[in-house]
Amino acid sequence: MPVTLKDIAERVGKSVPTVSRALGNFEDISPETRAEVQRVAREMGYEPSATALNLKTRRTNTISLILPSYAQLRFSDPFFSAFLTGVVEIAAARGVDLSVSGDLGADVEAAYLKQIRSRRTDGFIVMRTQRQDSRIDLLRKHDVPFVAFGRVEGDNNFCYVDEDGTAGIRAAVDHLAALGHRRLGYISEPTHLTKSYHRYAGFREGVEANNLPYDPALVIEANFRQDSGRQSALRLLSMEKPPTAIVCANDLLALGALNEAQSRGLVVGRDVSITGFDDILLAEYTHPSLTTLHQPAQEMGGMVADILLKLVNKEPVEEPQIIIRPTLVVRESSGPAPT
Amino acid sequence: MPVTLKDIAERVGKSVPTVSRALGNFEDISPETRAEVQRVAREMGYEPSATALNLKTRRTNTISLILPSYAQLRFSDPFFSAFLTGVVEIAAARGVDLSVSGDLGADVEAAYLKQIRSRRTDGFIVMRTQRQDSRIDLLRKHDVPFVAFGRVEGDNNFCYVDEDGTAGIRAAVDHLAALGHRRLGYISEPTHLTKSYHRYAGFREGVEANNLPYDPALVIEANFRQDSGRQSALRLLSMEKPPTAIVCANDLLALGALNEAQSRGLVVGRDVSITGFDDILLAEYTHPSLTTLHQPAQEMGGMVADILLKLVNKEPVEEPQIIIRPTLVVRESSGPAPT
DNA sequence: ATTGACTTCTAAATCGATTTAGAATATGAT
DNA sequence: ATCATATTCTAAATCGATTTAGAAGTCAAT
Numbered sequence: 125m126p127v128t129l130k131d132i133a134e135r136v137g138k139s140v141p142t143v144s145r146a147l148g149n150f151e152d153i154s155p156e157t158r159a160e161v162q163r164v165a166r167e168m169g170y171e172p173s174a175t176a177l178n179l180k181t182r183r184t185n186t187i188s189l190i191l192p193s194y195a196q197l198r199f200s201d202p203f204f205s206a207f208l209t210g211v212v213e214i215a216a217a218r219g220v221d222l223s224v225s226g227d228l229g230a231d232v233e234a235a236y237l238k239q240i241r242s243r244r245t246d247g248f249i250v251m252r253t254q255r256q257d258s259r260i261d262l263l264r265k266h267d268v269p270f271v272a273f274g275r276v277e278g279d280n281n282f283c284y285v286d287e288d289g290t291a292g293i294r295a296a297v298d299h300l301a302a303l304g305h306r307r308l309g310y311i312s313e314p315t316h317l318t319k320s321y322h323r324y325a326g327f328r329e330g331v332e333a334n335n336l337p338y339d340p341a342l343v344i345e346a347n348f349r350q351d352s353g354r355q356s357a358l359r360l361l362s363m364e365k366p367p368t369a370i371v372c373a374n375d376l377l378a379l380g381a382l383n384e385a386q387s388r389g390l391v392v393g394r395d396v397s398i399t400g401f402d403d404i405l406l407a408e409y410t411h412p413s414l415t416t417l418h419q420p421a422q423e424m425g426g427m428v429a430d431i432l433l434k435l436v437n438k439e440p441v442e443e444p445q446i447i448i449r450p451t452l453v454v455r456e457s458s459g460p461a462p463t
Numbered sequence: 464m465p466v467t468l469k470d471i472a473e474r475v476g477k478s479v480p481t482v483s484r485a486l487g488n489f490e491d492i493s494p495e496t497r498a499e500v501q502r503v504a505r506e507m508g509y510e511p512s513a514t515a516l517n518l519k520t521r522r523t524n525t526i527s528l529i530l531p532s533y534a535q536l537r538f539s540d541p542f543f544s545a546f547l548t549g550v551v552e553i554a555a556a557r558g559v560d561l562s563v564s565g566d567l568g569a570d571v572e573a574a575y576l577k578q579i580r581s582r583r584t585d586g587f588i589v590m591r592t593q594r595q596d597s598r599i600d601l602l603r604k605h606d607v608p609f610v611a612f613g614r615v616e617g618d619n620n621f622c623y624v625d626e627d628g629t630a631g632i633r634a635a636v637d638h639l640a641a642l643g644h645r646r647l648g649y650i651s652e653p654t655h656l657t658k659s660y661h662r663y664a665g666f667r668e669g670v671e672a673n674n675l676p677y678d679p680a681l682v683i684e685a686n687f688r689q690d691s692g693r694q695s696a697l698r699l700l701s702m703e704k705p706p707t708a709i710v711c712a713n714d715l716l717a718l719g720a721l722n723e724a725q726s727r728g729l730v731v732g733r734d735v736s737i738t739g740f741d742d743i744l745l746a747e748y749t750h751p752s753l754t755t756l757h758q759p760a761q762e763m764g765g766m767v768a769d770i771l772l773k774l775v776n777k778e779p780v781e782e783p784q785i786i787i788r789p790t791l792v793v794r795e796s797s798g799p800a801p802t
Numbered sequence: 803a804t805t806g807a808c809t810t811c812t813a814a815a816t817c818g819a820t821t822t823a824g825a826a827t828a829t830g831a832t
Numbered sequence: 833a834t835c836a837t838a839t840t841c842t843a844a845a846t847c848g849a850t851t852t853a854g855a856a857g858t859c860a861a862t
Contacts, residue, residue, distance in 0.1 A: 127580070128817095129820095130819095139842050139843080140818085157840080172819065177818085179518050179817090208547075217567065222563045223561065223562050224560070226551045226554070350747070408689075409722050467849085480814095492810070516848085518848080519817055
């Protein structure tokens with residue numbers, strides 16, 4: 125049975141408010157009473173009821189993240205664990221919990237509305253925005269604090285942390301162009317996610333900036349996973365004039381491509397170059413190791429949490445919009461263009 | 464501003480309790496009043512305050528998981544995302560949220576105590592038990608509902624879901640023995656985690672059951688990550704009489720070993736066989752693909768959540784202790800012993 | 803007309819804290 | 833002795849729901 129203020133009050137023979145104020149170090153409590161109350165509270169292992177406090181203060185000390193069930197993001201986003209860790213670390217340091225819930229595979233808006241209306245949370249983290257994102261619209265409309273991981277198409281006047289996917293892929297293309305590659309293939313994720321769209325934009329930009337020929341047939345829209353990367357690579361490599369390098373929108377796709385290339389007897393990094401995006405733990409340990417773009421996933425999670433907590437506390441947010449430029453990590457999967 | 468019962472009461476000109484009972488479909492409310500109240504509630508977008516309900520009912524509709532900061536489990540456990548998804552899915556279906564918090568890197572018990580005393584949660588999920596696990600002791604002592612993912616050494620009289628790591632590694636050893644391997648190396652995780660200990664036990668058991676010679680020098684305790692797997696493999700493969708097969712306690716270690724073997728010019732699956740454990744997404748896509756043990760991570764998360772919710776609701780739990788036997792997935796990294 | 807039985811509602815208490823307003827006591831000044 | 837002032841406490845209201853007990857009204861039966 126948990127200890128309440130009342131229990132302490134009975135033990136010290138004072139009223140509940142007195143105990144409350146003694147614990148709060150208020151001036152109108154005599155030093156002796158204060159000391160006595162605090163001693164007893166410690167002895168009894170008192171901890172205020174979070175629920176009662178929530179009700180009184182209208183704060184839940186909880187921030188929410190609703191796992192999207194559209195696109196199996198959770199599986200295909202190797203980023204997620206690290207990001208979550210970053211969020212939890214920052215939140216924990218401020219005494220705030222992260223509530224993770226599901227949208228029941230049905231109505232995303234309903235899931236958000238329920239959380240909002242039942243006042244379960246102080247604010248939301250919106251994972252992996254879509255170009256048109258009803259979650260953002262909803263949260264804005266209800267004036268609920270939130271921070272998005274990603275931007276949207278259109279009005280981006282809200283707090284977000286995002287990767288610079290365009291600059292990332294652009295760096296990969298520049299790298300390949302510098303290695304002499306002229307004919308580049310691109311394996312894209314479905315572009316309803318903003319990040320996928322930005323990454324794709326980076327490809328277009330890079331091709332143009334390096335004066336490479338653009339061939340729409342070399343751009344394939346896959347899903348998020350390896351098998352799809354493999355299939356896409358199959359299509360690219362069976363063309364009569366296949367690309368000498370394949371830029372992939374993420375590491376999993378790149379691993380699929382790697383696999384396909386190898387099973388055709390190609391030596392990756394020599395016969396064909398392949399790049400990824402995300403620098404998942406395994407990128408370094410594939411054979412050959414994968415040239416890719418590194419992102420500080422955990423730090424980004426921390427940034428999102430930090431901004432959100434400031435919003436919730438109505439503290440000023442110095443940098444409400446942060447775009448992180450990924451860094452190119454050159455490994456063995458990319459090499460000079462074959463002559 | 465969220466809608467409260469009071470708001471509805473004012474709108475329909477009835478008292479708050481009447482509204483409450485009308486929404487609860489109580490018998491002592493006239494059908495007309497009931498209909499009217501429910502209509503107005505719907506119109507106004509009423510949702511009961513979770514906080515107020517929590518206070519009144521002493522239930523939070525939240526289950527908790529505290530991320531351990533000992534051993535960077537979160538990074539090294541590729542299992543985690545899928546497991547979490549399973550938990551959230553089952554919980555969401557029952558209208559329960561998952562609260563993820565951190566232990567602030569300091570006192571694990573303090574983190575649990577705080578959650579318990581402040582009555583923030585209905586129950587706990589204990590991730591990845593240790594052989595001596597103070598979390599379990601604490602939760603038992605305080606009689607708080609919990610389900611562990613993993614067992615402990617000693618009294619296991621509590622609800623848990625666990626993998627059968629012993630049977631898993633045993634299956635790998637049997638498989639290698641059947642391929643003619645006699646000299647097996649084992650790369651272990653630190654064995655303070657119960658799962659690591661069980662996996663190691665499987666190795667001992669397999670070696671014995673197959674009448675293989677046991678050489679302590681062939682067992683290396685690594686940490687959880689690839690680089691460590693690589694270093695361990697280096698030691699094993701530089702022995703004057705190296706093992707012909709290396710059993711690894713997890714896939715990441717196996718990938719490290721794979722890498723080391725390959726950089727020595729060995730063909731994995733022919734010159735040396737390597738097996739892993741977990742069947743992470745990438746096990747299928749390495750080159751050669753990895754023989755490993757598959758675990759239904761998401762389902763296991765679901766099972767844990769299911770049992771916990773039953774405990775919380777004081778419903779009978781048919782199967783309070785579940786041990787899942789992983790399935791051996793034979794791929795290219797294991798082959799006949801070289802002659 | 804009184805009683806009893808129903809029906810339908812409201813008043814008040816409760817969950818566990820905080821906060822505002824005001825009471826009781828002690829102290830000092832005149 | 834009286835009044836003002838300070839000190840230290842308590843009573844009561846509040847947050848938003850539920851629940852118990854009981855009030856008010858209707859109707860039929862005696």
